[in-house]
Amino acid sequence: MSTKYEIKYKSFNDIKSNMDKYNLSPIEIILIDESKRSKLPEHKIIEKFEHILEVMKDSINQKAKDDRFHVSVDMAEKYSNRTKSFFSPLVQDIILSALSTSVNNACMHRIVSAPTGGASGVMPGVLVPIIKFYKFDDDIAIKALLIGAAIGNVIKNLATLSGAEGGCQAEIGSASAMTAGAVAYLFQGDITTVESASSIALKNMLGLTCDPVAGLVEIPCIKRNAMGALNALLAVDLSLSGIKTTIPLDEVILAMKDIGDKMDSTLKETGLGGLAATETGKKLLKNLEKSHNR
């Protein structure tokens, strides 16, 4: 069916206007466009996303035995032993899954970059426990992933997904926005609810810098994945209650780009400012260099 339509999207508004123009669902628009991009038939695209979902499900399991600084490796284990949490069992599972995936990433295990390795805990951290808890089948979960991926694609088109270019807002912020849109879709959110969820999530993350200790994806990245996951949940909860975003998603993304462009380069993955430049941060870097030279 892809030859029939002149479909191409750069912004979220493009997706919406294509939906109106051709009377198609967002998933149809996304698949037609992706089929042109990757030169794959639609069933192949779905097949590849099935694999991605499988890896996501596997990546939330605690696997890590070692890490660079020896301060993060037991983080997931510690949290799983917390008995009197403020959060419901589902939300606790989400926090734990985001932490575990992120620790696995730091310790060189297999994850799905979503949209980066540093932010890889947010999406599976939220989606996998929710799919399990509410018993969504894989077909709908894959559609939710497609929605999330398309939002990421829009962010990439209008701004950036890289911490070196846009700070942490472009990584954890984007992951949180992609996840919020995906989860809103799972709960039968229409396109404006999806947009609100995604937009609220990204707005809450604007301004975040990328200043990890020693330039490694660990401090503060792992804990920030848990925050990105919780923030996505908050945004979905608000949007499903009928609260709308005042600023459209495309404009929030452009605001993120503006903020990223104005952000000092010492705060964009250079290891020169912020947390990386703290006394403890510098000490950890020195210890790491010593252990490498050994």
Added chain:
Amino acid sequence: MSLFDIIGPVMIGPSSSHTCGAAKIGYFSRLLLGEEPKKAIIELHGSFATTGKGHGTDLAILAGILGIKWDNEKLTDSKRIAIQKGLNYRFKNTVLKNVHPNSARIYLYGNNFTVNIIGSSIGGGDIKIPFINNFNLDVDIKKSSIIMFYDDVPGIIAKTTGLIAKKKINIAYLRSARSSSSGKAMMFIATDMKIDTETMKQLNEIKHVKWVRVLRSIYEY
């Protein structure tokens, strides 16, 4: 940009640029050598040299050279596997001119061939290969492609494209580069379709052609 670059690649952590992209660069060098490597010299440039160790950049490049892909958990074990397979490897830091900050130069030696490449990891696990055997070809690994090394004599490009045209394979674009000192040249041909082994054999038989490699799009590995 495909959606598989947004959610994906499936990779070994921690860094899409310093780990996944690094493994892809190593893997590409192996494909280009076209046989089991016996010796590898790996030079790390820029941020690969300064923060590479903490991201496992060295393990990832070596894994790629050994044919271990960026989504394989064996990646972290590449140094041991290299010794087991008898691959003699050496790392050093270097400074390369006019390349992306996340770059490496790899010299690979097999029983029959030697190649060297400069590969750059340009973000999100995406890579570029600006140089092969010192020829500036700027290879795009997202395309099916043919890479050829040949004597710089008249008619090679015509013979090659003629043969490809006969097979009804459309050329997306073609780049060639030459070295006046060695009298050799290289060609990179991006094609819209995959190249069959018969075509590859015939390309190999063209007089003055030293070697031919046929590569699939990186999405297919």
